[in-house]
Amino acid sequence: MSPRLRLWLVCAAGSGLAALLVAACLDLPGFGGDRHPYGDRAVDASLARRTANTVASVNFDQRAFDTLGEMSILFAAVLGCVVLLRQTRDEHRARPEPAHVDRPVRRYTLLVLPVALLTGLYVIAHGQLSPGGGFQGGVVAATSLHLLYVGADYRALERVRPIGVYEVGDALSASAYVVTGCAGVLAGTAFLANTLLPYGTFNTLSSGGTVPLLNAAIGMEVACAVVVLLARFLDQAVEIEEVRSL
Amino acid sequence: MNGWLLAAAVVLAGGVGATLWGVATGPLRRRVVAQNLSSALACPILLLLSQGYDRPSYVDLALVLALLGPVGTLVFARLLADELAGDPPRAWGATWAAAGVGAGVVLALCAATAPGRATVKLLLTGALLIGGNVVASRALAGGFRGVRRG
Amino acid sequence: MADALIAVALLLVAVSATVAVVTRDPVRQALVLAVLGIVLAVLFTVLQAPDVGLSQLAVGSALTPLLLLLTVRKVRRRAQDRDGGR
Amino acid sequence: MRPRTALPVLGEYLAWWTALALLWLVLVSTVDVLELVVGAGTAALAALAARAARRAVTGR
Numbered sequence: 001m002s003p004r005l006r007l008w009l010v011c012a013a014g015s016g017l018a019a020l021l022v023a024a025c026l027d028l029p030g031f032g033g034d035r036h037p038y039g040d041r042a043v044d045a046s047l048a049r050r051t052a053n054t055v056a057s058v059n060f061d062q063r064a065f066d067t068l069g070e071m072s073i074l075f076a077a078v079l080g081c082v083v084l085l086r087q088t089r090d091e092h093r094a095r096p097e098p099a100h101v102d103r104p105v106r107r108y109t110l111l112v113l114p115v116a117l118l119t120g121l122y123v124i125a126h127g128q129l130s131p132g133g134g135f136q137g138g139v140v141a142a143t144s145l146h147l148l149y150v151g152a153d154y155r156a157l158e159r160v161r162p163i164g165v166y167e168v169g170d171a172l173s174a175s176a177y178v179v180t181g182c183a184g185v186l187a188g189t190a191f192l193a194n195t196l197l198p199y200g201t202f203n204t205l206s207s208g209g210t211v212p213l214l215n216a217a218i219g220m221e222v223a224c225a226v227v228v229l230l231a232r233f234l235d236q237a238v239e240i241e242e243v244r245s246l
Numbered sequence: 247m248n249g250w251l252l253a254a255a256v257v258l259a260g261g262v263g264a265t266l267w268g269v270a271t272g273p274l275r276r277r278v279v280a281q282n283l284s285s286a287l288a289c290p291i292l293l294l295l296s297q298g299y300d301r302p303s304y305v306d307l308a309l310v311l312a313l314l315g316p317v318g319t320l321v322f323a324r325l326l327a328d329e330l331a332g333d334p335p336r337a338w339g340a341t342w343a344a345a346g347v348g349a350g351v352v353l354a355l356c357a358a359t360a361p362g363r364a365t366v367k368l369l370l371t372g373a374l375l376i377g378g379n380v381v382a383s384r385a386l387a388g389g390f391r392g393v394r395r396g
Numbered sequence: 397m398a399d400a401l402i403a404v405a406l407l408l409v410a411v412s413a414t415v416a417v418v419t420r421d422p423v424r425q426a427l428v429l430a431v432l433g434i435v436l437a438v439l440f441t442v443l444q445a446p447d448v449g450l451s452q453l454a455v456g457s458a459l460t461p462l463l464l465l466l467t468v469r470k471v472r473r474r475a476q477d478r479d480g481g482r
Numbered sequence: 483m484r485p486r487t488a489l490p491v492l493g494e495y496l497a498w499w500t501a502l503a504l505l506w507l508v509l510v511s512t513v514d515v516l517e518l519v520v521g522a523g524t525a526a527l528a529a530l531a532a533r534a535a536r537r538a539v540t541g542r
Contacts, residue, residue, distance in 0.1 A: 002315065032399075055447040102389035105320070108381040110539060114532035115374070116313045118502050121524045122509050123450070123481065130303035131446035139454035140310060143317060145531075146462065152539045159538040160531070197495070205516045221331045237466040242477060248397055255401045262408060262435060269431045270415040277427045285457065288434045294442050302511070304446050306435065307453060309509075314457040318430055319459055325465040326423065366508045 050199040051208035060214040062191040067214070068177060071221055075174050078225045085232040087240050096238045098153045109151025116144030124219035128208040133216030141219070142226035154238050163231050170224035177217040180210055239240045250298030254291050261287040275335035278322050278386055283369075285315030286344035286379040290347065290351035293371065297355050302364060309371045316378030320385055327390040334388045340381040358367045398442075405439040426464040433457060491533075498529035 001009075029035065059067050084156030087093070100108075120141030125135030148157040181192035189195045192214075200207040265287065268280030289311045295305035325329070352372030356365050381389075412432040419425045433456020440449035504523035505512065 015463045053447070054347070090365070099393040101393065102384070102391075104381055105385045105389045106539065108316075108377070110532070110536050111311060112317075112374070112378070113535050114502060115319075115505065117531050118505060118524060118528040119309060119313055119509070121527070122506065125520055125524070126510070131306055131439065132450050133447065136310075136447070136450040136454045139451075139459060140314065143314060143454070146458075147317060147320075148535055148538065150317065150324050150462075156535070156538040160534045170491040203512065205520060206513060214493060230459075230462065233463055233466045235469075237470045237473075250431055251397050251401055255397075258401070258408065259439060262431075262438075266408060266412050266415070266431055266435070269427050270412075274424065281427045281430050284431045288438055292439055292441060294439075299444070301421055301446075304441065307441060307446055309470050310450060310453050311434070311437070311457065314453065315434070318458040318461050321462045321465060322427065322430075325462075325469060329423075337413060354535075357480045361507050370508060373454075 005034055032088065041133075047202075049194060049209060049211075051200040052129045052203045053127065053131065055131075056133050056211055056215065057208065060211045060218075061194045061208070064181070064194070064214060067218065068185070068192065070182065071174060071177060071218060074222065075170070075226050078170070079230050081229055085236050090243050091240050092243055093239045094241045098155065099153045099211065101134075103149050103151055109147050113144050113147045116147065117141055118136060120144060120223070121219075124215060125205065125212070127202060127215040127219075129205070130209045134215045134220075134224050136221040138222030139226055142223045142230070146229060146230055154234065157234075161227065161231065163228065166224045166227045166231075170221060173217045173220035173224065177214060177221070178215055180217065180232050183211075248298050250294050253351075254294035254298060257291050257294070261344075261347070262291070274326070274329055275333055278319070278326065278330065279335045279337040279340065279383075280321065280378060282316075282319040282339065282382050282386065283340055285311060285318065286341070286348060286375065289315065289371070289375045290348045293351055293355055293368070297358065305364075305367060305371065309374070310374035311376060312371050315375075316382040319379075319382035321393060323382065323385040324390050324393060327393050331388070331391065334386065336387050337356070337383065341379060345379060347388050348372055348375050348379075401449050402439075405414050405442050408435045409448065422464065422468050426468075429464070430457065430461050433460065434457050494536075495529055495533055498532045499525050502528045502532075 006091075035138060042058055042062065043054050045062055046054040049057060049061060051057035091133055120137045120143075122123065122137075123132035123137030123140060124134055125137075127137070146157065148160060184193040185191050187196055194209040194211065197209045201210050205212070262284055265280045269277045269284065289296060289308050292308040292311060292314065293305065294339075296302065345355040352368055355368050359365055359368070409432070412428060414436050416425060416428040416432050419428050433452055436454040436456070437449040440446070440452060495497035503521055506525055510517055510521070
């Protein structure tokens with residue numbers, strides 16, 4: 001395809017998209033209006049199941065099946081990265097050189113790591129009560145571990161991160177989500193239906209039926225997946241070198 | 247008219263707008279400082295928004311930013327240590343000014359809320375924010391000199 | 397007042413996103429992306445979507461820069477090794 | 483592990499656990515029994531990570 005033709009194609013497609021977008025915008029309800037048919041129903045449903053955070057109720061109760069799909073996407077993406085970034089035959093591992101970091105930075109690292117980990121777990125556990133949930137908390141918890149690489153030394157990170165454990169944890173928590181869903185089928189309702197557990201008292205840690213359980217499964221899955229993903233990237237960036245075969 | 251939201255809008259337009267200009271132009275050493283300042287200023291904005299909308303649970307966002315914002319700057323300081331080694335960025339004036347904004351906002355919010363565990367949470371967020379950004383500034387100014395390819 | 401806040405946040409997001417697209421060097425782009433993530437988180441909070449804002453903060457502040465800079469380091473090291481080998 | 487080394491290790495762990503459990507109490511909005519149990523467990527995990535990180539960095 002010649003560049004000229006390509007340009008014409010882009011212009012035609014772009015103007016068509018622009019026309020459709022403008023037409024759609026003209027038909028939108030007013031910005032910040034007070035009629036929210038979907039929102040009202042979602043809030044009603046979440047209050048009926050005593051889940052304080054409506055977003056958590058949408059993600060892990062009303063649309064729990066969609067979250068299963070999202071989790072599978074993350075799982076497949078990390079699996080793809082693990083396969084693509086493996087050590088090939090013409091590459092070898094070089095020992096990373098030890099890093100000497102200034103003392104205040106190192107102290108900050110050792111102080112903030114447990115605090116960030118606790119905050120991540122707090123965000124996971126309170127997903128049905130306050131903003132946050134499994135995904136956000138899992139990412140925070142996984143990032144906290146990598147403070148050891150950033151603020152100290154790659155070998156220090158390797159000592160606290162047995163990668164096989166995280167790979168197993170990733171698979172286990174992904175299946176825990178599916179098992180929780182299947183429990184609904186066994187109990188006689190539907191896959192991932194939130195009818196298994198008592199709904200509890202509103203605004204406490206045990207409220208929302210299976211929402212906290214699914215939140216915990218997603219939190220562990222995301223944390224393990226991010227650790228495995230970053231381990232592959234770190235491997236490639238720090239350790240693996242091509243053999244000079246010239 | 248809500249004074250908290252007004253303050254948040256002012257810090258957002260003035261402070262974060264200026265750091266956006268700093269991160270978009272100039273040499274690398276200026277850009278990393280601007281990135282650090284943007285997280286140091288966004289955290290007080292989130293605290294002000296939480297107070298302005300009267301939603302105490304929004305403080306969690308500021309807490310997460312106070313923890314992870316300096317970590318992001320440390321990532322840049324660590325992995326760009328070679329590029330920054332020749333002419334390390336020193337911007338203590340701007341760093342302490344941003345820390346002053348953070349401290350002022352945290353103290354104002356503490357005065358406005360009833361004393362209790364929420365106050366301790368606010369103070370903790372402020373301490374993490376200021377400590378983190380000062381450490382990150384120091385790391386940018388040459389805290390990773392001993393790091394070679396590791 | 398709330399509308400003015402939304403307008404300021406939207407404007408900052410538009411500007412920083414444009415700058416991120418226009419910047420060519422991946423390292424500088426990562427820096428702009430980090431700021432874009434923070435501004436986006438403020439925009440989501442202003443639009444009363446703190447869950448999305450928290451996701452943006454968690455991913456955008458440390459994880460994305462780390463992934464991007466590690467990739468840049470790998471590519472540069474590879475180029476250096478090639479030049480050194482020749 | 484010899485008793486002479488076990489005592490400081492236990493002390494360090496307990497100090498971290500206490501600090502992190504107090505931090506959990508600051509973070510949560512309402513306090514009930516389940517919240518305390520979950521907080522104690524989470525603080526135990528984070529204290530383990532804190533100790534492992536310090537050992538990995540200082541090599542002791």
